Amino acid sequence: xxxxxxxxxxxxxxxxxxxxxxxxxxxxxxxxxxxxxxxxxxxxxxxxxxxxxxxxxxxxxxxxxxxxxxxxxxxxxxxxxxxxxxxxxxxxxxxxxxxxxxxxxxxxxxxxxxxxxxxxxxxxxxxxxxxxxxxxxxxxxxxxxxxxxxxxxxxxxxxxxxxxxxxxxxxxxxxxxxxxxxxxxxxxxxxxxxxxxxxxxxxxxxxxxxxxxxxxxxxxxxxxxxxxxxxxxxxxxxxxxxxxxxxxxxxxxxxxxxxxxxxxxxxxxxxxxxxxxxxxxxxxxxxxxxxxxxxxxxxxxxxxxxxxxxx
Amino acid sequence: xxxxxxxxxxxxxxxxxxxxxxxxxxxxxxxxxxxxxxxxxxxxxxxxxxxxxxxxxxxxxxxxxxxxxxxxxxxxxxxxxxxxxxxxxxxxxxxxxxxxxxxxxxxxxxxxxxxxxxxxxxxxxxxxxxxxxxxxxxxxxxxxxxxxxxxxxxxxxxxxxxxxxxxxxxxxxxxxxxxxxxxxxxxxxxxxxxxxxxxxxxxxxxxxxxxxxxxxxxxxxxxxxxxxxxxxxxxxxxxxxxxxxxxxxxxxxxxxxxxxxxxxxxxxxxxxxxxxxxxxxxxxxxxxxxxxxxxxxxxxxxxxxxxxxxxxxxxxxxxxxxxxxxxxxxxxxxxxxxxxxxxxxxxxxxxxxxxxxxxxxxxxxxx
Numbered sequence: 235x236x237x238x239x240x241x242x243x244x245x246x247x248x249x250x251x252x253x254x255x256x257x258x259x260x261x262x263x264x265x266x267x268x269x270x271x272x273x274x275x276x277x278x279x280x281x282x283x284x285x286x287x288x289x290x291x292x293x294x295x296x297x298x299x300x301x302x303x304x305x306x307x308x309x310x311x312x313x314x315x316x317x318x319x320x321x322x323x324x325x326x327x328x329x330x331x332x333x334x335x336x337x338x339x340x341x342x343x344x345x346x347x348x349x350x351x352x353x354x355x356x357x358x359x360x361x362x363x364x365x366x367x368x369x370x371x372x373x374x375x376x377x378x379x380x381x382x383x384x385x386x387x388x389x390x391x392x393x394x395x396x397x398x399x400x401x402x403x404x405x406x407x408x409x410x411x412x413x414x415x416x417x418x419x420x421x422x423x424x425x426x427x428x429x430x431x432x433x434x435x436x437x438x439x440x441x442x443x444x445x446x447x448x449x450x451x452x453x454x455x456x457x458x459x460x461x462x463x464x465x466x467x468x469x470x471x472x473x474x475x476x477x478x479x480x481x482x483x484x485x486x487x488x489x490x491x492x493x494x495x496x497x498x499x500x501x502x503x504x505x506x507x508x509x510x511x512x513x514x515x516x517x518x519x520x521x522x523x524x525x526x527x528x529x530x531x532x533x534x535x536x537x538x539x540x541x542x543x544x545x
Numbered sequence: 546x547x548x549x550x551x552x553x554x555x556x557x558x559x560x561x562x563x564x565x566x567x568x569x570x571x572x573x574x575x576x577x578x579x580x581x582x583x584x585x586x587x588x589x590x591x592x593x594x595x596x597x598x599x600x601x602x603x604x605x606x607x608x609x610x611x612x613x614x615x616x617x618x619x620x621x622x623x624x625x626x627x628x629x630x631x632x633x634x635x636x637x638x639x640x641x642x643x644x645x646x647x648x649x650x651x652x653x654x655x656x657x658x659x660x661x662x663x664x665x666x667x668x669x670x671x672x673x674x675x676x677x678x679x680x681x682x683x684x685x686x687x688x689x690x691x692x693x694x695x696x697x698x699x700x701x702x703x704x705x706x707x708x709x710x711x712x713x714x715x716x717x718x719x720x721x722x723x724x725x726x727x728x729x730x731x732x733x734x735x736x737x738x739x740x741x742x743x744x745x746x747x748x749x750x751x752x753x754x755x756x757x758x759x760x761x762x763x764x765x766x767x768x769x770x771x772x773x774x775x776x777x778x779x780x781x782x783x784x785x786x787x788x789x790x791x792x793x794x795x796x797x798x799x800x801x802x803x804x805x806x807x808x809x810x811x812x813x814x815x816x817x818x819x820x821x822x823x824x825x826x827x828x829x830x831x832x833x834x835x836x837x838x839x840x841x842x843x844x845x846x847x848x849x850x851x852x853x854x855x856x857x858x859x860x861x862x863x864x865x866x867x868x869x870x871x872x873x874x875x876x877x878x879x880x881x882x883x884x885x886x887x888x889x890x891x892x893x894x895x896x897x898x899x900x901x902x903x904x905x906x907x908x909x910x911x912x
Contacts, residue, residue, distance in 0.1 A: 270696075272636075272696075276885075312889060315893075316889065316892060316893055319551050320551075320553075320892075320893055320896040321553065321896065322892040322893060322895065322896055323841075323892060325634050325636065325696065326629075326837065326841045326888070326892050327889070327892055329636065329834060329837055329838070329888075330838070330885050330888035330889045330892065331885070331889070332834070332885075333831075333834065333835075333838065333881060333884055333885035333888065334882060334884075334885025334886055334888075334889060335885070336878075336881055336885070337878045337879070337880070337881030337882030337883070337884065337885050338582065338878075338882045338885070340876065340878040340881070341582065341586065341876050341878040341879055341881075341882050342582070342586065344586075344876045344878070345586075458704060461700060461704065464697070464700070465697060465700070465701060468694070468697055502712055502716045502717065503716065504708040504709070504711050504712035504715075504716045505708070505712065507704075507708045508704070508705045508708045508709070511701040511702075511704045511705050512701070512705060514697065514701050515683065515687075515697075515698055515701050515702075518687070518693050518694070518697060518698065519687055519691060519693055541553075
């Protein structure tokens with residue numbers, strides 16, 4: 235009985251990991267280009283509310299997902315313009331994005347608060363594979379977005395490590411001046427990847443309303459997942475596959491309550507919720523000392539605007 | 546790819562209208578953006594804005610309520626300003642505020658019973674400052690000794706603080722929880738000796754005076770003391786500071802701990818002046834995050850922070866008040882949306898104030 239509870243919890247953790255992983259993968263792309271975007275939470279909320287509206291008016295899941303992604307991407311354009319073109323303070327700009335996104339999404343979402351959604355993602359069982367103990371419910375009985383997320387992480391890993399554009403992207407994040415002198419359009423790279431980050435954050439938000447929570451309810455929809463995604467990028471030391479594994483770990487921390495209570499373990503829910511944040515600090519301190527940072531994969535020019543004249 | 550670019554050149558002659566005009570232009574641009582969304586949702590922007598202004602800044606109770614909300618914003622604004630002007634990004638004033646409230650409420654519940662009010666409030670505020678500083682300590686030490694990003698640490702500590710506060714009230718039968726109320730968990734009320742007196746029949750309390758006092762203290766500290774001097778030098782160039790023999794590490798720790806202390810003070814002040822208890826729902830309002838907006842809009846100047854905090858306090862107050870008004874029910878989030886867009890325009894406007902911007906026809910030059 236308790237074993238089933240654990241399996242169910244693990245299977246639920248997979249779903250819970252998807253929005254965290256999507257948003258973190260997006261943030262990873264932006265950060266690899268050297269732009270820190272703290273506005274993940276705001277972009278996810280906008281994505282969520284837009285996806286909900288689109289889902290309810292069209293009844294089509296995929297249109298809803300796309301609309302949510304585009305909404306997140308649209309908000310990230312503001313950050314790209316401020317931080318890349320106007321070279322404003324990226325931290326303040328990112329926070330402004332969260333405040334604006336939270337305000338706008340709750341304002342626009344006022345009329346749909348508490349309404350059920352007409353359509354949502356459902357798990358697809360892989361025939362007999364789904365009946366394998368443990369692996370079945372975990373791997374072969376999930377909704378399509380779970381597989382899409384893993385595929386995207388692999389694609390991003392390949393893109394960063396094995397393609398010419400990916401190499402150029404990393405050089406923009408490490409040393410924009412060098413990249414510029416090699417003929418790489420620094421601004422264009424930063425724009426594209428910040429916006430890609432916004433699209434993925436919006437997609438994560440869209441997935442939340444389309445699969446995880448039954449209805450739109452103000453900021454309760456994301457419940458701080460955007461911030462966890464930011465932590466996760468550091469936790470995973472800018473490695474896409476580690477982002478996926480870390481997201482699963484963080485997702486498990488969010489769902490473990492159910493199982494632990496069944497086991498009779500009396501850990502207060504609040505302490506479990508703290509775990510992802512505590513783990514991130516520990517990882518930062520243990521692996522994040524100055525000498526090790528390069529090996530960790532943090533872009534050297536993260537958060538620094540690039541000005542050609544001042545090279 | 547991009548057919549034109551923007552070229553930024555630092556202005557050599559920043560005129561007064563560049564400095565003072567841009568914040569106002571940002572507010573106007575933000576109001577226009579807000580109007581667009583209001584109209585899209587079927588509200589008349591003019592009616593909403595007029596009501597907003599009338600609610601917050603014309604009646605006696607409107608003004609006092611706006612100022613009441615400005616009190617914590619002044620403290621969190623100072624907290625952000627102290628750190629940000631040194632390029633140290635403590636974005637965790639929110640969590641430091643929670644810990645200030647936890648410590649302040651603890652002191653109020655256990656220490657102040659037999660004290661006269663002036664002393665009792667002092668004890669609460671002092672405890673809050675210690676709580677905020679303690680919560681900022683990991684960020685400060687890890688930053689100074691390991692070079693760990695203070696942004697991430699302070700953000701993580703904020704969420705840990707939030708869950709800690711929720712645990713104390715909702716998750717356990719702690720000292721902070723009111724033992725007599727069983728149906729919905731609440732914080733235990735601190736005794737009158739731990740409360741700041743309110744003015745007449747308004748909600749405004751003496752905290753506003755304390756807040757302005759701290760504005761002066763922070764200004765003096767930054768302008769006229771050697772600590773402030775060291776902070777300024779380390780902020781502009783850590784390398785130059787080290788060369789000049791300034792203890793960079795100690796200065797970074799001092800600045801971040803001071804920032805945390807001010808954040809903690811905001812929380813203790815909320816307990817002492819408004820909430821009278823550790824009230825997770827009434828304290829987790831994003832006051833710490835808004836403090837960053839306050840500091841950025843005030844350009845990290847302590848006196849400007851008072852003005853901006855009052856303005857944003859009014860905006861927030863109007864949002865709350867308008868929800869309860871008859872007729873057009875405007876959601877409270879309008880004020881949050883406006884806040885965000887004011888900030889977005891302001892940080893963009895800052896660039897316009899400091900630089901001459903020309904549009905170039907070639908490939909993106911400025912980036």
